[in-house]
Amino acid sequence: MHAITSTSRESRRRDQHQPQVQSAKQKQQRPLYGLFGSNFHGMDSFYGFCHLSSSLLVMISDATASAPPPLPKGWDRCHVWMERKRRYCRQLPFAEGEKFCGNHRHLILSSSSPELKPDSETSQAATPSSQRKRIPCPIDPSHWIFEDKAAKHIEKCPTNKKRKRQQEEPYFQENINCGGFGSLGYVDDRKLINDTTPSCCRQRAIVPSLLLSPKCNADLATETVEWAHALARRVLEVHQSIFRPQGSSCSSTRDITNLTAAEIHDALPFCDLSRPELDSGIVQAFESHHIKSGGARHVPQIASLLGHLRAMNVLPSRTTRDNDQPSWAKSSNKRPLVIIEMGAGRGMFGLAAASVANASNGGKVNLIMVERTGSRSKADTAFRNIPKDADISYMKVDGVQWSRCSCDLAHVNLPVVLQREEFRDTKIVVIAKHLCGAGTDLALKSLSSIQTRIDACIFATCCHGVCDWNQYVGRDYLRTVMEKTQNVSSEPDHPSQCGEKVSFGSAEFDLLRRWCAACSPGRASNSAPSLDDASDHPVSIPVSSSCTDNQNATSVSSVVKSLNLTCGMQGLGRACQRLIDFGRLEYLRHQIFPDPSSTVNLSHYIAPDVSPQNAILSACRSEVAKDDDGSEQT
Template sequence: MSTTFLHCKYFVKRKKRYCKMLVKSGEEYCGEHQMSSSLTKARIPCPLDPKHTVYTNKLQSHLRICNARVTTVPSYIEKNINVGQMEYSSASDMLSPYQILSTLPKNKVLEVITKINNIYQNNVHISEKFLSFPVVEQELECHSEYGNKTRKHLKQTSAILGYLNECDMLKADTCFIEFGAGRGQLSCWIAEATTQLNNCKILLIERASPKHKRDNKLSKTSDRIQRIRADIADLVLEKLEVFSTVKNVIGITKHLCGSATDLAIRCMVQSTLTKCKSTSLLFTFCCHHKCTWTTYTGKNFFQVTIFS
């Protein structure tokens, strides 16, 4: 009587346990550890990256899509163009650009704290405004089964669209750029909100390749949406064709973490599009603790206003 293995029978020596991958019906090993002597089922290390294996009969098709393949760098990619520069006053600063708070004189720390408090009290005026957008609100009303996480993100999307609408940014002849687009939920709602407007484009920028992208459902029936896989640090906007037929360019973010927000700001400001197009920004911030001094766009404020 043969034994059925639900999990792969291969013993991983490095981890001192059996492989936890599930196997196909009638098989004892997962695809990665397939030990069949049949030529069509034999697996070999990928020639481009030996960290993973591939079936010999599918080698050629795999080489065309393998993530390790050498690809031509697009014209709109220029390494670290939006990163900014680190200013060094000495060789020691170059080795250690960050100062530990406990090494600074106490009076200097207190002086900086006093300056920050005075600047906040005299110049920062925060007001609250809760906006929404009918199309997204209708989605919430029609789907009471949505969980708290889904409803939270839809509420945030509704608010962003509400601000776009109030600031007269939902208009024709416009390209909306979503930096750090993820699965593209916000962009898809912008596409929905601008359906009746002429010549509206949506550009999604994301360095990862997430599954279940919402824009895939729209791209089959519309050429308005374009997704580019790129790091914001390397992106040169004016070299993209999508801007050639529009008059307005609007940059948008939703939960763009830390220094990525600075990269997106610099990407927009440094672009020559600001000279020939009407450009606007509507950014929502996230994860301030992930900001870095090198990429930070407000260095002058700290150096002149606070530390001078």
């Protein structure tokens, strides 16, 4: 077996500064002086020359170096021979089954000299990464592993260990919140590949990916394009019929195609309540408590959401004061407040809401943050490290009772979370800021088990492009409104399916969510990929470009161009987002807050230039609009 010889650059540098004392070995090297001519005088000149040409010194030392001895019996360390130290490197191999440490592996991989290459016994172990296949971890695809080590890695994977710990929690009940709400209307789309009759295409929409299938003939492609065009017109028509201001009309296809993106955005009520909170000192309060808000764009969003909580009387009004204390804080029978933040992430929204309530509620505030993954700069740090000189006039972190529930929204059983004694007879408010895709649907579904205990909720929706029809809670409501509204245009440019009954199901929803990606500037070239049924609920993930690919006739760019829609891609994408939120709104209205006196709204809470994902779902019971003593809150 060959061993590798390493000449350390560090050792050469030290040798150059050693005292110039001639040894017996140096005297044996005197015949080499002839290499430098007759003007070469003494060892001082020799070392001086080596200062100018260290590479020549390496050549000389290599030429005089002896062959390394054989490896010691049972040697399990690095196989590199260190000439200066006259021993083998004692570092452990960089991976199991390897023969070289990380410091010396480059000598094997980068060298082309036969003397530096290991023999056949070690060649396979020396270059494993170029020969062994790497695959995403089956537990957590965010990191990669060797395929032949997958079974062993799963046993020690940190994500797998964390998942096992979560499953041992009493509030964990697998898939308790999955399944959405309403009929799936499932049809096996694979059967449509072989059935290319026009009647099949009209009775059941074709999934967009079939357009690129080799089995998709020209007639099927034409039917699919017509289906996508009809769906786009129906989306705009339904959007305007639901959200258009009173007095406006939109009865023809020409009216639909002439809609602008601004008109689609303004069809939803706009209520930015951030200014009173900013004027009250939310920025200064964050700085005083050393809280990392996440950036300049996040503070106005949190401020507006706090304003909406005040408008629902979840938080005390700052206009009614008595010695700087809100009137409701004076009530002796005030119920403790429990705030549950779903998909909390860092937990900044929940931290702000709980601290603002605590500033006037005498410490009767509990915050529960539900989040499946960890993150840096969390609210937990702010709770643990409270500055002594913090300004508590606007928000008071000290005194908030908080806990973090590490669990996926698909598996969290909220009645178990709230079964503690201190959570009985409390005012329960559920909040979420930018809960991605199907995470919103999972959170809404989880509320059904505590429906009678919830006083109010507010959800800022986000990432509609990664929604999932199987988890969507508004299936029945969205299908009803989409199938009820029909385009009866008589224009010759839009014949075919305009006057016939249409259907809405998983394929139509899949196209809607893909078009949603065009709403966000800078992401117009992206679209959501298909969701893996076996995976957890989706989060923000990289998406493909099929949404706006001009070669795909069902992409949002192709549809907008073919129909000559004035609203453009962003207008159509925003209309799709609002229809998805409309189904969620109806779920809240009929399943969580069925009392006719309850208030359920869908509105914009911040300007689109601050955040294009600026819609909120808000709901509260009529009792919340009053103080606990029965008096109206002003």
